[in-house]
Amino acid sequence: MKEGRPRSFYVLAIFFAAYVLFLYGPMIAIYVLSFQGPQGGLTFPMNGVSTYWLTKLFQGTGIVDLGAAFRRSLLLGVIVMAVTVVLSVAAGMAFRRKFKAQSILFYSAIASLIVPSIITSLGISLEFRIVDDLIKAHWNENFETSMGLLTSGLGAHLTWTLPFGLLIMFAIFNRFDPRLEEAARDLGATPWQAFRHVVLPIILPSVIGIGLFGFTLSWDELARSSQAIGAVNTLPLDLQGLTTTVTNPDIYALGTIISAVSFAVITLALGTIHMLNKRQAAKGSDAGKGLV
Amino acid sequence: MDTSEDILQQASPDVVRGSETGRAAKAARLSPSFVSWLQAGPMMLVFLAFFLIPLVFVVIVSFWDYNEYQLLPAFSGRGYTDTFEGCIAQLPDLCTIAKTYLKTLKLCFLVWAITLFIGFWVAYFLAFHIKSKTWQMGLSLLCTIPFWTSNVIRMIAWIPLLGRNGLVNSGLMKTGLIGQPIEWLLFSEFSVVLALVHLFTFFMVVPIFNSMIRIDKSLIEAAYDAGATGFQTLVNVIIPLAKPGIVIGSIFVITIVMGDFITIGVMGGQQIAAAGKIIETRVNALQFPAAAANAVILLVITFLIITMMSRIVDIKKEL
Numbered sequence: 001m002k003e004g005r006p007r008s009f010y011v012l013a014i015f016f017a018a019y020v021l022f023l024y025g026p027m028i029a030i031y032v033l034s035f036q037g038p039q040g041g042l043t044f045p046m047n048g049v050s051t052y053w054l055t056k057l058f059q060g061t062g063i064v065d066l067g068a069a070f071r072r073s074l075l076l077g078v079i080v081m082a083v084t085v086v087l088s089v090a091a092g093m094a095f096r097r098k099f100k101a102q103s104i105l106f107y108s109a110i111a112s113l114i115v116p117s118i119i120t121s122l123g124i125s126l127e128f129r130i131v132d133d134l135i136k137a138h139w140n141e142n143f144e145t146s147m148g149l150l151t152s153g154l155g156a157h158l159t160w161t162l163p164f165g166l167l168i169m170f171a172i173f174n175r176f177d178p179r180l181e182e183a184a185r186d187l188g189a190t191p192w193q194a195f196r197h198v199v200l201p202i203i204l205p206s207v208i209g210i211g212l213f214g215f216t217l218s219w220d221e222l223a224r225s226s227q228a229i230g231a232v233n234t235l236p237l238d239l240q241g242l243t244t245t246v247t248n249p250d251i252y253a254l255g256t257i258i259s260a261v262s263f264a265v266i267t268l269a270l271g272t273i274h275m276l277n278k279r280q281a282a283k284g285s286d287a288g289k290g291l292v
Numbered sequence: 293m294d295t296s297e298d299i300l301q302q303a304s305p306d307v308v309r310g311s312e313t314g315r316a317a318k319a320a321r322l323s324p325s326f327v328s329w330l331q332a333g334p335m336m337l338v339f340l341a342f343f344l345i346p347l348v349f350v351v352i353v354s355f356w357d358y359n360e361y362q363l364l365p366a367f368s369g370r371g372y373t374d375t376f377e378g379c380i381a382q383l384p385d386l387c388t389i390a391k392t393y394l395k396t397l398k399l400c401f402l403v404w405a406i407t408l409f410i411g412f413w414v415a416y417f418l419a420f421h422i423k424s425k426t427w428q429m430g431l432s433l434l435c436t437i438p439f440w441t442s443n444v445i446r447m448i449a450w451i452p453l454l455g456r457n458g459l460v461n462s463g464l465m466k467t468g469l470i471g472q473p474i475e476w477l478l479f480s481e482f483s484v485v486l487a488l489v490h491l492f493t494f495f496m497v498v499p500i501f502n503s504m505i506r507i508d509k510s511l512i513e514a515a516y517d518a519g520a521t522g523f524q525t526l527v528n529v530i531i532p533l534a535k536p537g538i539v540i541g542s543i544f545v546i547t548i549v550m551g552d553f554i555t556i557g558v559m560g561g562q563q564i565a566a567a568g569k570i571i572e573t574r575v576n577a578l579q580f581p582a583a584a585a586n587a588v589i590l591l592v593i594t595f596l597i598i599t600m601m602s603r604i605v606d607i608k609k610e611l
Binding site: 005006008009012013015016019020022023024025026027029030033086087088090091093094095097099100101102104105108109111112113114115116117118119120122123124125126127129130133152155156158159162166191212216217219220222223226227236239240243244251252255258259262263265266270 | 324331334341342343345353363413431434438447493544568571572575580584587598
């Protein structure tokens with residue numbers, strides 16, 4: 001087993017390459033197609049090369065108000081990211097010692113991850129509908145709805161991002177060396193100082209990973225938003241709406257733009273993680289090396 | 293997790309003794325359990341408000357009455373009876389709901405089997421054949437990146453390939469293998485399964501890879517030294533040790549596919565009925581109790597499948 005590579009290596013290497021091609025091939029196809037010429041259609045071959053469909057989206061003559069949906073998705077994504085990071089790190093710290101309701105929180109997170117999204121989404125929409133009915137019946141007859149991007153929508157997205165955040169925190173603290181924190185305390189640090197100056201810098205790369213999950217999962221989220229977001233749409237919802245009616249490559253152009261934002265965020269996050277890891281390696285201890 | 297939890301327990305900063313600053317003294321006054329509540333409470337509240345209470349509402353509303361316009365908060369089994377309409381009268385033929393669930397289970401099984409096969413070998417390759425840590429990291433990242441990008445885009449990405457005038461059809465026509473475009477490539481069960489596999493193999497790769505890299509390599513060498521063939525090592529050493537990952541991955545894939553309505557809608561050309569799609573259709577018709585009843589049925593079936601799967605592991609663990 002030591003010398004040379006076994007035959008299985010080559011078989012599996014080809015299998016792996018085929019899987020990667022399967023993973024990326026179709027996506028690349030639509031990125032290419034979004035640069036169709038003005039006369040181009042939904043399929044190959046390319047009918048000229050242009051940025052016609054991309055610019056058409058930004059002119060707002062398209063079928064959706066791209067700008068507004070874009071801003072809404074971005075706003076929601078950033079808020080979800082911030083909330084996910086703060087709540088996950090806090091809860092992750094709590095899980096380092098036993099506390100009551102520990103298993104309730106753990107199982108809620110796992111259940112939230114695996115209960116089909118449509119059920120969570122339906123439940124949130126029913127909850128808000130009932131709240132609306134109560135408000136109308138008891139306080140204000142003209143009340144419209146409490147559902148919205150930053151109420152029901154935010155909640156729906158958090159039920160999807162928080163479990164990932166919590167699981168990443170478990171992975172972090174599984175390989176965190178508690179002696180570092182002990183040392184800080186022995187030197188007289190308060191719990192907050194120990195967290196701020198010892199724990200946080202060590203776990204920071206993984207915390208950025210949580211932020212990455214928070215933003216991208218929200219940015220692309222569809223199933224949970226579908227019933228729970230209220231009257232306005234996010235970008236993925238608009239895109240899904242287009243799939244049934246679309247005849248022009250502007251849908252691919254939209255797809256390319258959404259992906260570009262995803263890729264920009266991924267690159268930024270991975271770059272930062274890499275930089276932090278390097279700095280940590282340069283400054284000594286390798287504890288808490290990034291997870292993602 | 294247990295052992296490291298113990299370690300963390302010992303190190304928990306329950307009381308800061310011997311520190312003289314005022315802030316430390318103040319912090320020491322906060323009881324550890326209060327601090328835990330403060331730390332874990334916010335997340336608990338989110339799950340309570342946006343997951344647990346909504347689930348309760350789904351169950352409650354499934355027993356409410358409804359008319360064409362609104363919810364009627366009065367006990368009724370109509371959500372369920374409407375769902376199972378004609379099921380007994382039609383016997384031995386299957387009624388719509390039974391057929392839909394059978395179809396959902398069939399899709400689920402196909403996607404599960406394919407993602408498991410692909411996921412297992414991809415994870416195996418990454419865990420056992422890639423020796424350099426950097427390469428391992430890079431290649432697993434390569435598999436993970438699409439997960440961070442839009443699902444709808446990854447679905448519609450198949451349209452230019454599989455459509456009537458798509459790459460596959462035109463390629464096959466040009467080589468003369470087929471005379472007419474193949475129609476079942478797109479908006480069919482085939483395209484639904486393909487897209488689901490494309491989207492969700494990630495959920496198999498990650499947990500299986502995670503269990504595999506924890507396998508002590510010396511166990512595998514020991515198996516070889518004891519004269520086991522590659523196949524015997526795989527079946528008797530690697531698969532049992534990777535089982536937790538396999539089960540976790542399977543639970544993810546199965547629950548996602550059971551509840552999916554978006555992929556099935558887009559890739560099935562809105563023609564294929566599935567459990568998730570029934571709920572969506574009922575909601576669109578504003579029949580919330582019927583939607584909720586279907587959600588409860590789906591929840592129960594999903595729960596049964598998960599229970600069955602976690603049984604498999606526990607039994608094996610005890611052996």
